Amino acid sequence: MIPAQTPFFLVDIGVSNPARAGLAVGIFSFSSGLASLAFPWLRRHFSVAAIFAMIFVDAAIGFILIGTATEFSDVMVAMVVGGFSMGAFSPNANMAILSRTTPAVRGRALSGFTAAFFFGQFASPFYSLPLADWTTIGGSFVITGYGLLALGVFFIALALYGRTRRPRLPI
Secondary structure (H helix, E strand, O other), X not given: OHHHHHHHHHHHOOOOOHHHHHHHXXXXXXXXXXXXXXXXXXXXXXXXXXXXXXXXXXXXXXXXXXXXXXXXXXXXXXXXXXXXXXXXXXXXXXXXXXXXXXXXXXXXXXXXXXXXXXXXXXXXXXXXXXXXXXXXXXXXXXXXXXXXXXXHHHHHHHHHHHHHHOOOOOO
């Protein structure tokens, strides 16, 4: 939703400058890049499930901050916060896929993940526009944020279950 809906949301809150829309999406990408650089540290200290929990909770906070923003500076803070989730998502998902597949199917598994990711970006307007029509563009970000929070809670439970029920796998 970030690249597709943020420019429209900015117009809704009175920011119609296209350069600012580009800056907001760009800072999201920059924040994602910083998080990608921090991934090796995260991986040394946390399980795959714990990292997914952090990712989804962070994304939820970012989306809710975007949806409730009233000024451009609020959106920029939300983009920095939410960007960290995207930067850790891809390497964590790739690590999970690589550690759970045999060498014979790894290429197909990773290409399937990449395809699903891009098809999801393509499909996001089909999800977010009806929500925006029902509420507002900001409301669609908030609702999505709560959905991401639910995923975060699921992965928190999964991480805690993994700690108490079975030894941590060295993936």
